[in-house]
Amino acid sequence: MKFETQTISVRFVQALLSNVVTRTDYDPSWLSNTGFAPELLNLQGARITMEKFAELYRTLAIHTDDETLGMFSLPLRNGTLKYLCLCMLSAPVLSVALNRFCNFYRLINVDVQFEVSHTPEGLVRIALHEVGHLGSSRVLALELMLMLVQGVSSWMIAKKIPFVRICFPFPKPEHAAEYKHLYPGPVYFNEPTTALYMDPAYMNEPIRQDQNSLRKFLRNAPMNWFYFLETERPNTYRVRSYLTERMGQPLGLEQVASALHVSTRTLARRLADEGSSFQRIKDTLRRDLAVELLNKTRIPVADIAHKLGFEDATAFNRAFRQWTGSAPGAYRKRLQ
Known part of the structure; x- marks a missing residue:
């Protein structure tokens, strides 16, 4: 990303x-x-x-x-x-x-x-x-x-x-x-x-x-x-980078840890040491990609939900409202 x-x-x-x-x-x-x-x-x-x-x-x-x-x-x-x-x-x-x-x-x-x-x-x-x-x-x-x-x-x-x-x-x-x-x-x-x-x-x-x-x-x-310093939080960066190209896949901590060749416990501990967690990384990445897609594309909200790995548009709407205080449809209208 x-x-x-x-x-x-x-x-x-x-x-x-x-x-x-x-x-x-x-x-x-x-x-x-x-x-x-x-x-x-x-x-x-x-x-x-x-x-x-x-x-x-x-x-x-x-x-x-x-x-x-x-x-x-x-x-x-x-x-x-x-x-x-x-x-x-x-x-x-x-x-x-x-x-x-x-x-x-x-x-x-x-x-x-x-x-x-x-x-x-x-x-x-x-x-x-x-x-x-x-x-x-x-x-x-x-x-x-x-x-x-x-x-x-x-x-x-x-x-x-x-x-x-x-x-x-x-x-x-x-x-x-x-x-x-x-x-x-x-x-x-x-x-x-x-x-x-x-x-x-x-x-x-x-x-x-x-x-x-x-x-x-x-x-x-x-x-x-300003920049995200990869060397300061290398594990956070690796997880975020891995998830970026696979947001539509139902990946959990176990699958990502395996792909990065570390144990689930080790990855969770390393992320905690960097002040992060797998779910926090995933949520932040989804939020950032959602804002970008709503801002730069006309992709329907339901399709954005699918691209970001949500079960349905309702779940995406609920998450986006928690992140920004607004539903994605209303957010996009303000951008128009």
Whole structure:
């Protein structure tokens, strides 16, 4: 299953729009022209694909000429990310590139500043200090800035960096379950400083990108800022990948464990160690595929139920309502 087909709570769209809709030049067509149904904003439990979220982000940034969508005192004009990356590309190794990253932000942003340092435990800390008052956008601003630095860092060295620790200074939010798709490492809340911690060995990794690959990186942004880290939860990833092509088959834990050449007990234990379970993986996969199929196709609901392995449309309707708070038919109408 492509990462793009995984879904994210519509709450993030609501947060993106919080500053945009107050602009005097705001036009609802900015959303509708992307195929996003504004009605979903008021639907409890609604979700959109990562791909659609990234498209919305890019569209809003273009229309507002602000790549941070009003989250800071001064806008970051379109092209900011491009010139940031150009500054970093000529660095020999990641440590030099991150130093340029910090200096670049010191010049353009008066509300937040990045700092790279070493901890007594021997880890590298990339801290995000709040210099100004971030107001109601604070949580989203901190979330996105950490996604940005982790995404740019990993892309520069062409390796997904598995961060040792990811810290936020605010209490655990209601949408914290989404973080497993946003941050490659364990997340902690109520910490003194917003920060990423990583193995110092990555600082010596050479920069492996160039201006040609930068074009694709910018074209897909912010998709490259977040990702499902396969190495962090390998068993969860293997089960999800195996089920993706076989959703119409009545597979249980026993059959999947056998196909993956492990015992049922061992697979269940490994999934539990990763904070997951077979049923949770299956339900999440069904939910994400259902949202994608309802959004991108005209396949009848009954056929979607069959493709996803439900006994009948009634069972699918009941499950989808539990996932999103809406029946699949009503959900699709809001997308039209």
